[in-house]
Every structure is written in C-alpha cells, then in structure tokens.
Amino acid sequence: MRSSEKPPTPGAKLRVFPREGPSFSNPQYAERYKELHRAVFWLLLIAVLANTAPITILPGCPYRIYRLVHLSWMILWYGLFVLGSYWEFVLITTQRVSLDRYLNATESAIYVVHIFSIMLLTWQCRNWAPKVMRNIVRSDIDRAYNIDSNRTKRFIRLHMFLVGIFTCLAIFFNIWTQKCLVYRSILSINSYVMPNIISSISFIQYYLLLQGIAWRQRKLTESLERELFHLHSPRISEVQKIRKHHADLIDFTKVGIENPSMADLAKWLSMLLWLALHVGKVCCILYFNQTIQDEHFRCLTALSRVSCTRNDLQDAITHYIIQMRTNVRQHLVCGVINLDLKFLTSLLVASADFFIFLLQYDVTYEALSKSVQGNVTRNQS
Missing domain, CATH: 1.20.5 (Single alpha-helices involved in coiled-coils or other helix-helix interfaces)
Structure with missing residues (x-):
C-alpha cells in the first residue's frame, strides 16, 4: 500500500478505484485501453446492436448524439418486437388448444417484460458502463496484469458459437413446427426465439466479466505462492499488497455485476413473473392430470355400484371395469413423481x-x- 494513502475509516464501505483514473494522455493507459477494446470489440458491438449494452461503451461514441441514435434504435426495435408478439398471439396462439394457448400467451408476455427490463438496464448503464472499462484497465496497470487477448477472443468465440448453434436449431425447429409457413415462422421466432438470443448475449457479457476476474485472481494467487513458497523470507509488504488487490477484485465483482439502484424494481418484477410462469405451468399440469384421474375414479365408482341380473349387461360392465383398470394412463414422471x-x-x-x-x-x-x-x-x- 502506498504510504500517501489514508487508512479507511472504521465501518466505512470499501470503494473500488474512487479516482477517475489517468487520462488518455498517459501512453500506457491509452495502449491498455485500446488493447482491451480490441479484445472485446465484436462482443460489445453485437451487444450494442442487440440492446444489451449502451453505445457509450464503444470507443469514440461518448457523445450525446450517439446516445440519442441508440435510444431511437432501442425504441424502434422494441416497438417492432411488441407488435410482432401481438400478431403472433392473435394469429397463432389463439388458434391453439386451451392449455397451450394460456401457457404460450403467458410466456410471450413474460418475454415482453423481460426484454423491456434488459433495455431499461442498458439505458441506465450508459454512464456507468464506460467507467467499468476504465476501472478494469486501471486495475490491470496497478497489478501489472497483461491482457491475454487471444484467450479472451477464444472465450467470446466459444460462447457466441454456442449461441449461434442454439439460434440455428431453434429457428429450424420453429419453421418445422409451423409447417414452413413464412409468416407464422417469422412471428414465432420473433416472440420466442429472439428474446432468448438477446438474454444469451447479455449473459455472455456477465460470463466474460466473471471469467476475467477469475483470471486476474489466479495471477494474484500465483504471485502469492511465489512470495510465500519460493522466497526464503516472504515480504510482508508484498503479501499486504496482494491481499489488498484481492479484496479490490472481490469488491469489484460486486460493483461490476450489481444493477443500478433504479433497476431493482424491474429486476424483481421480472424474477417474480418468471417464477409465476413456471409455477403456473407446474400447477396447470398437475391440475389437469388430477382432473383426468378424478374423472377416471368417478367412472370406476359408478361402474362398481351397478348391480344387474342381465348377463350380457354384466359382461359389458365387467369388461368396462377391466378396461378402466388395465388401460390406465400412467400419470407419473420417470416413474417417480405422481402427477396429482x-x-x-x-x-x-x-x-x-x-x-x-x-x-x-x-x-x-x-x-x-x-x-x-x-x-x-x-x-x-
């Protein structure tokens, strides 16, 4: 720790990198900043186009005109998405059987709210996201950490490849289930496939942030091992320095992934809606299976109460009872969960x-x- 730094006030919350950081006139900082942007440029560009990252995170786009252009693109895209979801509900979902209709309508509505919350977070992070990039560069310089651009690019390519496979398979099966009807396929892809693609792209940014912090923590651990196990007399100052850097990285993990304060309501509402969706699906499945079993039991009860003297009728009733008891639909999942x-x-x-x-x-x-x-x-x- 630098001797000029003041000791933290007891009970005060640690703040990561409170300084605004060096300006781009610093050659080392400017070069590291460009190196980091080159490593993640294509992910950031795709994220901006998918409305999961603000345009201010791109180099050369800090001006207000770019923000207005991106805001206009977000509004236009979301409007088209909502319009497509509405026509999908009118032309396709309403034509399904009752259970599928309710579940699909609920799922589509959840996607509409989910995408809105992602875009809301994106817009609210327009001033905060560039600071994250600057803080990453500053911390790397302080720790003498060299960015492995090739490893970062491979990580991004792998996850983009997985998202691409999901996209191709989802579109293929969607077209297949819609009997290759163009308008039905486009509407269905817009309502169900596209939201999952967007959320996947937003998660890639989250994965990369966490993986990048893990890579940096590994370097700190290696430095600590060299200090403790390969030196005859470990230096306390270096151990303390590594400890501080490690604490900063842990705190930076929270700072990097926490939502802005105004986004908490949207986050919780989205989580509650998703929870309601899945719980509703479970309840509907159990309810309708229970209804079938109740009707089955009611029929068996009615047949069991019948007493008659006619042999032909008794034979018919006996066969009916045998059929009801032997030709029973198995209301079990993997033979374990009883669907009632x-x-x-x-x-x-x-x-x-x-x-x-x-x-x-x-x-x-x-x-x-x-x-x-x-x-x-x-x-x-």
Missing part, C-alpha cells in the same frame, strides 16, 4: 427443507466470519 395435486405438498416441503438448510448455513457462515474477523482484529491490535 398432492405433489404440490411434497414440493413445498422439499423447498422449505432446502430453504431452512440454506438459512442455517448462512447463519453459521456469518457467525464464523464474524468470529474470524474478530480474531484477526485482535491479533492486529
């Missing part, structure tokens, strides 16, 4: 047990952390 409403109770019990386990683990971990922190504080004092 009783499964909801088992599901809730299992979820409650898992939640209690996580809560107990969190409480225990928090207690141990405070205990260890207290011991470290006492040892330092």
Whole structure:
C-alpha cells in the first residue's frame, strides 16, 4: 500500500478505484485501453446492436448524439418486437388448444417484460458502463496484469458459437413446427426465439466479466505462492499488497455485476413473473392430470355400484371395469413423481427443507466470519 494513502475509516464501505483514473494522455493507459477494446470489440458491438449494452461503451461514441441514435434504435426495435408478439398471439396462439394457448400467451408476455427490463438496464448503464472499462484497465496497470487477448477472443468465440448453434436449431425447429409457413415462422421466432438470443448475449457479457476476474485472481494467487513458497523470507509488504488487490477484485465483482439502484424494481418484477410462469405451468399440469384421474375414479365408482341380473349387461360392465383398470394412463414422471395435486405438498416441503438448510448455513457462515474477523482484529491490535 502506498504510504500517501489514508487508512479507511472504521465501518466505512470499501470503494473500488474512487479516482477517475489517468487520462488518455498517459501512453500506457491509452495502449491498455485500446488493447482491451480490441479484445472485446465484436462482443460489445453485437451487444450494442442487440440492446444489451449502451453505445457509450464503444470507443469514440461518448457523445450525446450517439446516445440519442441508440435510444431511437432501442425504441424502434422494441416497438417492432411488441407488435410482432401481438400478431403472433392473435394469429397463432389463439388458434391453439386451451392449455397451450394460456401457457404460450403467458410466456410471450413474460418475454415482453423481460426484454423491456434488459433495455431499461442498458439505458441506465450508459454512464456507468464506460467507467467499468476504465476501472478494469486501471486495475490491470496497478497489478501489472497483461491482457491475454487471444484467450479472451477464444472465450467470446466459444460462447457466441454456442449461441449461434442454439439460434440455428431453434429457428429450424420453429419453421418445422409451423409447417414452413413464412409468416407464422417469422412471428414465432420473433416472440420466442429472439428474446432468448438477446438474454444469451447479455449473459455472455456477465460470463466474460466473471471469467476475467477469475483470471486476474489466479495471477494474484500465483504471485502469492511465489512470495510465500519460493522466497526464503516472504515480504510482508508484498503479501499486504496482494491481499489488498484481492479484496479490490472481490469488491469489484460486486460493483461490476450489481444493477443500478433504479433497476431493482424491474429486476424483481421480472424474477417474480418468471417464477409465476413456471409455477403456473407446474400447477396447470398437475391440475389437469388430477382432473383426468378424478374423472377416471368417478367412472370406476359408478361402474362398481351397478348391480344387474342381465348377463350380457354384466359382461359389458365387467369388461368396462377391466378396461378402466388395465388401460390406465400412467400419470407419473420417470416413474417417480405422481402427477396429482398432492405433489404440490411434497414440493413445498422439499423447498422449505432446502430453504431452512440454506438459512442455517448462512447463519453459521456469518457467525464464523464474524468470529474470524474478530480474531484477526485482535491479533492486529
């Protein structure tokens, strides 16, 4: 740690890289900044076109006119997407059977809200995203970390390749299920395939951020191992410096992936909608399977109560009962989950047990952390 730095105030939250950083007049900073942008340029460009990253993250696009152009593109694209989703609902979804109609309509509505939340986050990050890039470059210079452009590009190409495979397969099966009708295929791709492509592109940025931090942490660990195991007398100042860099990276992980404060409502609403969608699907499947089983049992009960003297009628009823008992649809998933409403109770019990386990683990971990922190504080004092 530099001697000119002031010690942090007790209880104050650590801030990562509070300085605005060196200007582009610094040759080393400018070169590192260009190197990082060259490594991730195509991902950033695709993300900007897909409205999952603000245009200000691209080099040479900090001006207001570029923001207005990108905002206009976002509004136009989202308007066309919503219009296509509406016509898909009118022309295709309403023609399906009742269960498929409800589930598909709900899924399409969720995608509309989800894409809106992604674009809202993108627009709100227009001033914050460039600072992330500058902070990454500044931290790399402080740690003497050299960016491996080839490794970064390979990582991006791999994930873009996987997204491309998903896109091709999804479009192929979508056209196939729509009987190769052009307008139905286009509307279905717009409503169901495109939102998943956009969310996948947004996740690639998230994956790259986390993987990049993991690469940098690995370098710190290697430096720590060299200091502790390959030197006769490890230097305390270097260990403290590595410790500070490691703490900054951990804190930077939170700073890099946290949503802006105004986006919390959209994030939680989107999560609740997704949860409602999937829980609704489970409940609908269980409900309709339960209805079939109830009707099946009701029919068997009615047949069992019949008593008659006619042999031909009795034979017909006997065959009917045998048919109902032997030709039964198996309401089981993999022979394990019984598809009736009783499964909801088992599901809730299992979820409650898992939640209690996580809560107990969190409480225990928090207690141990405070205990260890207290011991470290006492040892330092």
